[in-house]
């Protein structure tokens with residue numbers, strides 16, 4: 001079975017991955033319209049400015065949507081079943097596709113508060129993931 005795919009790192013997204021290696025969740029913020037931006041881009045999707053700064057996000061958010069994968073996953077992920085793929089809305093307002101870890105399947109719900117945690121995959125890549133936050 002092939003190894004799981006490793007995310008490709010585009011040059012303009014390197015600060016995101018460098019932050020994750022340091023267990024910091026960093027996202028972009030436009031210096032002109034002041035909106036937060038995720039995924040990493042070369043210019044602001046709202047005002048087209050190329051003045052994008054990197055800021056450290058709070059690491060907290062809520063589950064916007066999710067699916068619990070219990071069977072028939074892509075083959076390289078079969079060993080991980082069951083697992084959760086989710087869209088998390090950060091406090092900063094941007095949405096991030098991620099995994100939910102350390103969860104109780106009976107308790108999972110949309111709008112559940114979550115916080116970031118980090119899973120190192122290699123020396124270069126650490127994946128931000130999220131776990132339920134005690135309410």
Ligand SMILES: [Zn+2]
Pocket residue numbers: 030031032033034035044045046047048049
């Ligand atoms: Zn902007």
